[in-house]
Amino acid sequence: MVRGDAREEVLLPAALKLFARHGVSGTSLQMIADELGVSKAAVYHHHHTKESIVLAVLWPAFEQVAALVERVGSLPAGGARRRALVEGLAEQAVTHRQLYAVMLRDVAVPALVASEPRLAAPFAVLRRELQPDHEPATAPLRVAMFLAGLVAPAGDPEIAQLSDEQLRRGIVDVGERLLDLG
Structure with missing residues (x-):
């Protein structure tokens, strides 16, 4: 299985795309991980909370x-x-x-x-x-x-x-x- 990419320069645009589709409140860390094709732990490695991702975006x-x-x-x-x-x-x-x-x-x-x-x-x-x-x-x-x-x-x-x-x-x-x- 090919693993996705959770680097910051990939993670933030993916999160923004999901925020556009589902809103900030309707987007979870798991949804971001799924969008990237990585585990939730890979996203958590960069950002411990969705709020941290929002602030980074x-x-x-x-x-x-x-x-x-x-x-x-x-x-x-x-x-x-x-x-x-x-x-x-x-x-x-x-x-x-x-x-x-x-x-x-x-x-x-x-x-x-x-x-x-x-x-x-x-x-x-x-x-x-x-x-x-x-x-x-x-x-x-x-x-x-x-x-x-x-x-x-x-x-x-x-x-x-x-x-x-x-x-x-x-x-x-x-x-x-x-x-x-x-």
Whole structure:
């Protein structure tokens, strides 16, 4: 019998494929092992929990968000920094369109992300940095709506038809309007 491959570079795409088909909550370590043609122990050797696999699948996107936050932090505070964040987040939404579609629609994922400090920290900075200087009462709502909206295109079949450039421009336009960067 030919044995499958449980290396990380094979395991994570297989897990993402199953998450797309069954959701994060509906995918087990055994299902991932079966998809790879390996034992559950082979998967367990790399990741002791499904949550660990979810975090590993998400990590590249979150690492890029953290890098964006760091890079933009050198800009002067205010509109220029907020605009750069909006543009960078639009680029991330385009780059990780499939990942967002699969992972961020599952209700289990946001709770997992919130419980992991290395993933949650950049979003705390984003929320603070994106807030408009005026209207402090509605600023957190505007930011929350913008950030939640980054996930929306991934789940809408009509928006899924947009080209990368149309999606990028649309997100930037909505972000500028919602965050009053006009």
